[in-house]
Amino acid sequence: MSWAIYALRGPGGVRRLDELPEDYAPPSLGTADEVVEIVREVAPGIDATKRSWLVLQSDEHDVELTIGKGIDVRDITFYLNDGARSIPLVMEISRRLGVTAYDTESGDFLTEESRPPVPPPLTEEEIKANKPKWWKFGRA
Numbered sequence: 001m002s003w004a005i006y007a008l009r010g011p012g013g014v015r016r017l018d019e020l021p022e023d024y025a026p027p028s029l030g031t032a033d034e035v036v037e038i039v040r041e042v043a044p045g046i047d048a049t050k051r052s053w054l055v056l057q058s059d060e061h062d063v064e065l066t067i068g069k070g071i072d073v074r075d076i077t078f079y080l081n082d083g084a085r086s087i088p089l090v091m092e093i094s095r096r097l098g099v100t101a102y103d104t105e106s107g108d109f110l111t112e113e114s115r116p117p118v119p120p121p122l123t124e125e126e127i128k129a130n131k132p133k134w135w136k137f138g139r140a
Contacts, residue, residue, distance in 0.1 A: 002064070003083060003116040005090055007099040008075040014100075017107040028072040029097050035073045039065070042093050061086040065093075075099075083116045 006017065008026040013019075029035055036048045039056075047055040054065040062081040067073045076099065080086045091110065094101040101110040105117040122130070 002079040002081045004104040005078040005080060005101050005110055006075065006104050007078065007090075007094050007097070007101040009099050015109060017102045017104070026074045028074055029076070029099065030073060031071055032067055032073055035067055035076075035097065038096050039093055042096060043089060056089065061089045063089060077104075080116065084114065087112060087114060 009029065010020055010026065011024065030038075032051050036046070036051065036054065039054060040046050040048070043056045043058075043061075045056070045058055047057070052067060052069045054067065056063040056065070063086045064079040064081065066077045066079075068075070076097070078086075078090050078093075078101070080090065087110065090101055091112070094110075102108065103110055103114055106114075108114070
């Protein structure tokens with residue numbers, strides 16, 4: 001399960017996503033090429049084969065970014081595939097781009113202490129469907 005983080009240059013004083021004015025249009029962060037170069041400074045191993053969907057994978061992090069298909073980039077969505085381990089990378093990229101990163105689950109801005117959402121407990125049906133058969137693993 002990935003964790004979505006939304007980042008943009010918002011109006012001053014906005015601390016939660018739901019505080020953004022409904023008609024707010026974020027300013028440009030630069031062209032797609034400029035944004036990719038800034039991300040590359042932070043994460044040299046970036047896969048930018050597809051300009052609108054960037055992939056950052058290493059032993060330290062597993063993050064995908066969407067920057068849109070337009071010439072100008074106005075916002076970014078980070079998808080953290082390894083939970084809180086990638087927060088420092090996301091925060092550094094956000095700092096370099098001059099954007100504020102928000103946790104889309106809570107609506108709060110991202111901090112070093114932020115944590116991914118906890119998945120809901122399994123239902124009885126899910127437990128039964130995923131329960132391993134004892135004979136496949138031997139008896140305890």
